[in-house]
Amino acid sequence: MIEAIMNQYASISDLHLKRDDFIIKSLYQRVKMVNEAIPKFISITPPDEMYLAMHHLLNAGGKRLRPSVLLVAAEAVGGEPEDVIPAALAIELIHNVCLIHDDIMDGADTRRGYPTVHKIWGVSGGIIAGDALYSKAFEILSCAKSTPSQIIESMQILSKSCIDTCEGQWMDIHLQERKDVTESEYLHMAEKKTAILFAAGLKIGAVLSGASREEAQALWDFGCLAGVGFQIYDDVIDLIASEGILGKPEGMDIIEGKHTLIVIHALSKGVIIDAFGKKDLTRKEISGAIRTLKEAGSIDYALNVAGNFIAAGKSALRLLPDTEAKKILVGFADYMIERKY
């Protein structure tokens, strides 16, 4: 799937707009809109602790990229971002469910610099808080202020995308059990696990704002492509950012034996990564593994592929009218592979 979309746009020359202050400001403005919506849509009612568990990760921060691009997508097709705030929040909630449940699966202790939900409320608390956020997302979306058919289409996009995200998470876990993972398998997994939710948010923002089929599809494609670029870059960040910035220890993917694009590239070149998949590694051993991957050119390779996906994603936006919103989307795409965390 992702390869077909990629091929469609790879040959089109790059749309490029330098990211500058206005992108940062636009992002900040939208993050604020999403943050303000959280307490409005999710009150703390009995059993209070369940609602506190649902709020915990949302309050711990996060970049809010998925809901922010949804708001911009609405604007890019002539809609009002204010009208799609519930949908933006719904996407952010689903993203948070994935993180809360993933942290249980990974046995992760910290996220965004705070203890994970299950570390505070136990595995049962983490599972239930996630399930409740899932339902809340659908409830919030079902109350959107759009036409009934637009709401139903949005709910179909969201539910199908959630299933895709589950498929991606399942693949991610099971790819770790194998040694012969291919680049194509990794890209397919990254599309499902990460990119589809970006794409879903963008398309929902468009659909709820009355976009044409073509515009909605262009925004979906943009999300799929830029989302894969985002995931590849995320794997790079896991290796090069410090714990203080990440909010979790660096090199976790090496400890967990994750077949990222970086590792797949290194293994395909016959590079031996001693530390790969070993628990209780020292910082020195992790640093050594990262150095090995750097020297093999695997990190540069991944950065290059991520850049290609971002470029193809931007090309997908050609169909949209030239507006400030489109500029922001292009800037967002660039930011996805320029960010520090």
Added chain:
Amino acid sequence: MIEAIMNQYASISDLHLKRDDFIIKSLYQRVKMVNEAIPKFISITPPDEMYLAMHHLLNAGGKRLRPSVLLVAAEAVGGEPEDVIPAALAIELIHNVCLIHDDIMDGADTRRGYPTVHKIWGVSGGIIAGDALYSKAFEILSCAKSTPSQIIESMQILSKSCIDTCEGQWMDIHLQERKDVTESEYLHMAEKKTAILFAAGLKIGAVLSGASREEAQALWDFGCLAGVGFQIYDDVIDLIASEGILGKPEGMDIIEGKHTLIVIHALSKGVIIDAFGKKDLTRKEISGAIRTLKEAGSIDYALNVAGNFIAAGKSALRLLPDTEAKKILVGFADYMIERKY
């Protein structure tokens, strides 16, 4: 909430129809419709194992009470059961998510006589299979063949009810940590954890079939009341049915230290249940505890309260026209506290 509904109907004299063969046949007919829908709506596609995990508990059996009453509710307001099969399946999927995730929380090894999902596919597999079924339920419901506004109302009912179910599950876990649980707290928990999903199914069946507000509300009330009766009786069954029938060891609630209505009654009478909340109990110790509860009159007390809820639930149906579907609902209600498992 449940007490307010209960008060409304408790004074109305009992609607009673003897359950006979036609109830069993009606139930069987509807279970068949739901079972046939499962492979039609959930194909096995890659990653196959994830879809097998999603199918596992569905294939292991189950009484299909929730989807069956949804089909009958549609008929009771003049609709066609065939038209609401997707909604019925959606309700069954949500029920299965609750069981799959609950089994992880309880560390349960068997369910319906088979290994639990997480015993076969691990905790991660159980969490993801549950999440995917959640999304699938919303996807299937969003594709129902009704008017857009009926579909949206149904999705609102489903999503809100799922949140209630999470609240009930949260309460259930945390009531176990306390010693002073009241009957009112138990009933509130049972309403949220169990009854609301029955009520949601009934109301969705009605709404999608064009029921009046009053009819939909009557079916909701019926579900809330009969659902609480069902849960109380379920706790009784946990004590009196054999492992062969239950598909799981009897007396689990005693081992887990669950504050069922039976235990609350016994404790309020100063009865001491030595085995309560203790792990590694012998069969003899469990039998002893059950005998103590019987002698204290606590099992009879619970059966009586369950009967009152069922009677009040049947009274709520008075508003509906006298049809065969209504007879079946009345029979279902009786069956809920006459069943052997």
